[in-house]
């Protein structure tokens with residue numbers, strides 16, 4: 001998929017090397033039925049999808065903590081290049097967006 | 106007596122004769138002009154639906170002159186300053202032009218949208234009327250199905266139309282549909298890329314929705330409405346019970362001139378009300394939402410009301426439930442709402458057949474039921490309404506939480522619980538209420554209405570005078586059909602089939618608690634036992650005159 005907004009601040013990144021200095025990147029497309037997960041609550045570090053209120057915990061690999069979604073938001077591994085720009089280390093390693101039938105094939 | 110052919114003398118008469126001789130319209134007119142329609146406010150709901158559909162067609166046709174279903178990119182150059190220069194699709198730009206730069210465009214858009222909302226509401230209420238009065242019984246089962254299809258098409262028309270302006274809200278609605286379609290096992294991803302012409306949002310979908318919205322869906326609807334009304338003419342309209350009203354006749358006013366005048370005038374009322382609402386209350390201010398862009402979304406968004414229950418179903422779905430079968434994914438969070446809503450709709454569609462199977466009643470019914478006289482049906486309807494209402498409210502969990510300053514999570518869990526137990530409570534309460542009302546009716550029929558007037562008889566006894574009912578009221582209270590539970594009977598082979606057992610079990614649920622209508626014998630007995638109490642005519646001359654009037 002193409003449209004992804006990286007760069008939401010995070011306190012405790014677990015997958016070492018996927019983030020840079022507390023900066024993590026996740027797919028913004030809800031894994032429920034695809035709305036943009038647009039609302040971020042700073043003190044709980046939760047991301048909320050306004051469509052059906054699926055809530056993802058940014059500190060915990062965007063696991064679903066509430067709502068009808070089932071999969072965590074896929075993470076984009078990022079790094080910083082020699083000139084100080086954030087770059088993606090690779091593509092998403094998980095399919096982004098809603099779950100569909102043959103996504104694992 | 107010799108019959109003589111009268112030559113028409115007036116201009117109108119000659120014209121009419123001209124057409125009659127060539128087209129044979131005379132018999133046709135005679136047939137329709139004398140069609141009888143009974144009068145009751147609840148029969149008006151279908152008419153509201155029909156006329157608002159006409160309003161929607163008229164305004165929609167007007168909109169097609171100016172709307173452009175293209176997803177090509179353009180920069181806005183109209184007179185709405187805040188969006189000047191913004192990048193958007195041609196579809197959105199043309200909807201803005203309709204709203205701001207084309208004379209009368211905004212009122213047309215507003216009337217089209219309000220008309221659509223009112224149309225679906227009227228269809229829904231009309232359906233409820235038909236359900237709760239048992240108007241779907243033989244011979245009208247098929248017309249119920251046609252009406253049901255119209256209800257589905259109304260939602261389809263609304264949804265495809267809602268997406269056309271290609272604003273932020275409608276784009277998000279499409280995104281949700283895309284996600285749901287994708288979740289369907291096996292065929293979902295293919296349907297999605299077929300509809301969108303590739304990956305969402307693509308560049309095709311608006312044009313496809315447009316074809317659906319202005320051609321296919323309205324054409325199907327017009328055909329269905331035609332069939333619906335034709336069946337109405339064939340079956341004749343139902344009526345409520347009253348003296349002289351039976352399952353063999355229909356009592357009401359003729360189409361010509363009474364109903365034509367009433368209904369024709371009514372069109373202008375509906376048109377006027379829709380125009381008034383459209384002029385006074387803004388609906389779908391697309392200029393506030395901005396063009397569709399997949400990344401922003403506004404909180405507290407809502408679909409049009411008739412889609413709300415489906416959105417609610419999505420929200421109330423269980424959390425965290427993707428299942429992998431042989432490596433294929435089944436997103437139950439999406440599939441459960443989908444299946445539940447389809448099952449709900451299917452039950453609505455086939456209800457007449459279920460009830461007929463349970464009652465084994467093969468007679469024709471042209472006299473409507475008062476809802477209380479079919480307690481189980483009414484209770485089932487109430488449970489269905491409750492189920493729908495909770496799903497509908499479910500689409501507003503976020504707004505409810507904000508408005509009442511509650512935790513969103515608590516609101517949602519409360520809704521989930523309510524979805525399961527709400528219909529059960531509604532069923533039980535409604536059934537009890539119906540039985541209580543029937544009991545009250547029996548009481549009134551047998552003993553008359555309490556007047557609160559206490560009279561002392563010559564020998565010193567005090568009694569309260571009960572007024573007898575007039576014929577019309579009496580008829581209303583005693584004229585209904587009542588069924589007894591069916592026992593499972595062996596078939597020709599002497600076996601009691603599973604179906605027979607199921608039927609008897611359902612029949613028991615339906616009719617175990619029943620209040621029989623007052624029979625003639627009971628009525629006469631009651632009236633001879635307490636002559637002074639009910640024979641209020643002697644003590645109440647007022648009543649006597651009324652009774653005389655009626656017997657005339």
Ligand code: HEM
Nearest residue numbers: 162165166168169172200218221262263266267269319323
């Ligand atoms: C022959 C019948 C119809 C035609 C030709 C028609 C045409 C149109 C057109 C051209 C638009 C886009 C213009 C705009 O929104 O600015 C539109 C929008 C819409 N239509 Fe229809 N329509 C028809 C029937 C219906 C019906 C039966 C419904 C609903 C039950 C409906 C609901 C809508 C809605 C909700 C919109 C969005 C309007 C807005 O955003 O303000 N239409 N229709």
Ligand code: FES
Nearest residue numbers: 030032033049052
């Ligand atoms: S699309 Fe995000 S919760 Fe439904």
